[in-house]
Amino acid sequence: MNAGKASWSRDLSPGHRRFLLAVASLLLPATLVSADQVIIGSKKFTESYVLAEIAKRSLENAGVKVEHRQGVGGTIILWEALRGGGIDVYPEYTGTIAEEMLKEPGASIAQIRNALSAQGIAMTDDLGFNNTYALVMRRDRSEQLGLKTISDLRAHRELKFGLTHEFLERRDGWRPLSERYQVAPSEVLGIDHALGYSALVKGEIDVKDAYSTDAKIGDYGLVTLIDDLHFFPQYKAVFLYRKTLSSQAAHALNELSNSINEARMIRLNSEAERTKNYAVAAQQFFGTTYGAITTPFVSETFRNKLLRWVTRHLELAGISLVLAIIVGLPLGIVASRGGAVGHAILGATGVIQTIPSLALLALLVPLPFFGISARTAIVALFLYGLLPIVRNTATGLQDIPRPLRESAIALGLTAGQRLRKIFLPLASRSTLAGIKTSAVINIGTATLAALIGAGGLGEPIISGLNLNDHVTILEGAIPAALLALLVQFFFDLLDRVLIPRGLRL
């Protein structure tokens, strides 16, 4: 990447180079963090957020500078980020480590430690509770059918199962469970964890997977079906951290082992979901454990949060759009000439578009240089932004009538003069339409950046999904929609400036 940058920056005028530097410096705040700062990641569910906040407070109390990247992603993204150094610490569960990360089901704690150590990762002792998977049902429904254990489900094929996508795919998840218990329900749906709870409460599904410390189990008065065949492995909560962490920080994390039991964790989760504030829950933990609160928690006002989200959102969408224009215009010009190269360019940008955005993010995160950062989100958005710009530029240029093309040649203009003075202005309407499409798509897609901890208006949307809280979802969704309209409006104005008047008659 750096080598490539160096080779083409040589051909650039000082003006162009200054512009590139400006773009690069915009990228920096997202990519550079001071060396001594510890970055804590969390998965996108309440307990992970709360544990990460507890770790944050604990490290801060020990005098360590900390940043918490909330809801960075699922197991794989966090594990890759931890190994790659994108994050330094995150809460995990022993069962997940053995099954999913090390692919050694049933490994002992000592075996796990050894295997992690070989990859430069250390693990604290367990935090004091087991958050295993469980199958839950509404109390009235289970009583009506007389269901108490998972084995009891065997006789009720009519029950509708709504399971998280992760549980459906896990090696300790649905498939082996259904084989072990010989359960074969007529209908199994994949559904988001938080949305699954409301579906369960409404009676749209009968059985769902849950974590045994989920606040919702208590809140909704759900029944946990007994794992009578002892299928689910132990999921003891621990912190994973990089061995490069300072001894002071590692010590602070290890202090937290055996400090939270199941009942306490359910209360903290419930508190977090009730107040919609993970830091408040963490504060409660410290309030009752250590008594004194060292740094009083000040809740960020909505205005500040909104400003932060919108700024980051515009940063993500804006920088990626500028890059897409810088790269897309020349590619569009080349593509307009057709031939094998032209087809290859249009083909490649088209193929990128078919990769689901979430998959593209997941593919980029493990690569060196990327990781969980705004940089990764910007690159993904940039790649998505290319197609409309390349295609519209190429089409706009190809659609110039032959007589105009030939008139420009006959006037004795050089190829460069023709392109600058005649062809690009004639194609401007189409090119700008492509840029507009890219901009609006980017504003929408940038909400997914929050999945890899890159922030933006996706942050409240994802938190809201996890908390099953529509107000929080709308806090992100409404500004994102308004932003898209605003961008559309801005580009409509820009059309009036940039499209020559003679073409608008």
Add this chain to the structure above:
Amino acid sequence: MNALVHFRDVTKRFGDDFAIRDANLEIERGKITALIGPSGCGKSTILRLIVGLVTADTGEIQFDGEKIAAETIMKIRRRLGYVIQDGGLFPHLTARHNLTLQPRLFRKRRDEIEKRIMELCELTKFPGSGLDRYPLELSGGQRQRVSLMRALMLSPELLLLDEPFAALDPLVRMNLQRDLKEICARLQQTVLLVTHDLAEAAFLGNEIALMSEGQIIQRGSIADLRAKPANEFVREFVSAQRGLVQL
């Protein structure tokens, strides 16, 4: 050897079809040569070969003693003016901007350009008030006048007109034909005019070259073509275009 352009045994094929077959043609200085023939006979290709929009497969074309080739074409183009059927004016530029594009890129002085525009407005009877209009704001006839002005900006040695009046209504066409004849006479302009209209060729051309299937069949005045048609095709072509007067 007074001719400005020489075609020597020029052949141009598009795929398997001959557009031009072993064509030999001279365009003499100071005269209007009208190239006429049925559509698809290759007459536009003759112009496009001179401008370098297409290149000959075999044979040689000389412009003022210089062979038309990739190395020479950019210089030669500056000595040509080219007007096509619908003018080829750039819609994103005003009439004035269409006119100044070429001289500005060739670094002519601003006041010289302005002077030339005024001269040409008078010559082509184009109102100065129309200069700041966009092509779409002009009538078809006005567009062709601007197009002619654009072709004449750098005082070209050869003016190439490819069916310049075909898309205009009869009255406008007649006025333009009359004005063009006057302009060319005043400038002693060498012109190669492509048309499918024998009346236009007869009215404007000092010399007519009749083409069929990529070859020049006969050259001469309209009287020559009538009196001594070279073959049956010429006789038929001439008689098919009898005007209203003879009906």
